[in-house]
Amino acid sequence: MWDLWKRSMCTPGSGDPTEAAARMMDVVHYKETINPNIEHFLSQCDAYLAFNKDATVEEFVSEVKAVILDACSAFLRAPTADISAYRQLLQKLARRRVRDPRLKVFTTNYDMCFETAASDLGMMAIDGFSYTRRRRFDGKHFSYDIVRREAEGHEFAEGVFQLLKLHGSVSWSREEKDIYEDTAPTPANACLIYPAKGKYQQAFLQPHLELLSRYLEFLRQPNSCLIVAGFGFNDDHLSEPIFSAIQSNPSLKLILCDFQCITYLHNRGHHGSSDYWGRFHDLAKRGLDIHFISGSFSDLVSHIPHLRTASPAEQLAPQDAWGATTHECS
Template sequence: MCNPGTWDLTQQARQVMEAVRYLETTNPNIEHFLSQCDAYLAFNDDATVKVFVSDVKAVILDACSAFLRAPAADISAYRQLLQKLARRRVRDPRLKVFTTNYDMCFETAASDLGMMTIDGFSYTRRRRFDGRHFSYDIVRRETEGHEFAEGVFQLLKLHGSVSWSRDGKEIYEDAAPTPANACLIYPAKGKYQQAFLQPHLELLSRYLEFLRQPNSCLIVAGFGFNDDHLSEPIFSAIQSNPSLKLILCDFQCIMHLHNRGFHGSSDYWGRFHDLARRGLDIHFISGSFSDLVSHIPHLRTASPAEQLANAVKRLGGQNS
């Protein structure tokens, strides 16, 4: 809340901290602060605190949307990831992307690449969320039959999106939701409880289902393991699902492993490290999301023409 342009909000925060009795000033935590505000408002009709919480939510909405409109916005790593993993053999299961981010990076990258995203919303004029859509797929119909289309992946936004709004009991795609109707799990200690409300419950259940599937690989990048409702299922699944492979990537990975739950690092890092030392299929990568993507191989199957071209190249290399 100290970014340029939010000075007034920072000034309000100091007043609100006193009102809700949030005393942690040395290492303030926005989740704890907003949780304190919610708890205070549950018993106090304080217009100042209400306006402040609404303003904070508006800042979060804007911050998670505006950066993609900036000329210097770089989502090349997202495009590369989809190019490498989503364009796989059509007989293989679809790539599933689970994210707690609110932004539209994956949707924008998919649009840039001409890929199709199955995100749980209908393909009607006003797109409405219905978990049944994750069971649908996209096929290419030919004269003599049909086959699954390439470049299709599932996107499950576990904590909501800046493009979702709530209208009564329904969730719709919305280009400009307000802080009041945006369908997001905002930073707060109560995220665990909110995750069991729709549509988050539907998304969470599919996340849990994926972790139990045989021969699956879960790549985790940039996740701090501070959300127990998402971290504990991974910790449980890697022990009960013998074919699950787990790859953990973070640019501070080494520090987290050494901290073992102290100095701001989640204790899950140490617990996963202990399991890896016992021989479970867990691998650690110290690097950024871009670093990770650069090392992922292409899973796309070569077409007959590409296979022929590759064979000719290999033949040429042998004869040179």
């Protein structure tokens, strides 16, 4: 959030707001000057525009949204872009036994990292969009799968996973009631939930409602494993279902990873951490199947074993905790 604040509100090379940004902060009565937050600012703008018709503020908000769109997409085109952790994750978890459930990836990020990594590996992501020339979103496509048809029958293809972008994507655009894949959506028609308090209400509009319902459905599935990495638990509409599911679904395994995990657990509610970290810690001490990993997303991926098909000899050998049960991971 701080990086987005600097990109959209500050003079390059400094943390001071531009003259235009300072003027907008004054107009909408945004007073957070010590620890400014782009989400709080946009929320303040939304509240102001709900009661005032101000073309200047509307234009500035549109410019900020354009910066966010660019920030979440342009970095992948840079020569220094490194998405090796995404590729490794898909290599390890998406190439599973064909009789196992498909890997489901839920993300609140707008970027195209998973799509790019899948393309690099020759994998296919089922993302809710049609397979027509102009791809249109329809939740029924999550019920489809890819099979390899042979002369004597058919079997599920390997390397297929489901990708559910809960807050939208920089590659989606809205046209009236339909959502289409778009290589360059504008801030006005981009189908994503911009960082603002109003995102909770937007989460109950299509296509986000369809994606959210499938996320909630997954949490109720037996023998499932949810891996959470890089999520701050600041979105209550996503955090509370996890907290409820781990208590009501006895076979759900929960793995929480963050590079400040130790700090969050020992200083609950402080250092910018969500109270959910402390609440999950309490449940873990009561014996629920919750595990904590202190490390980055790359650290987590490096420690995940390859979920490949075992040979007959390996199937007879004693299995470790990862191989004892087939889990549906996200």
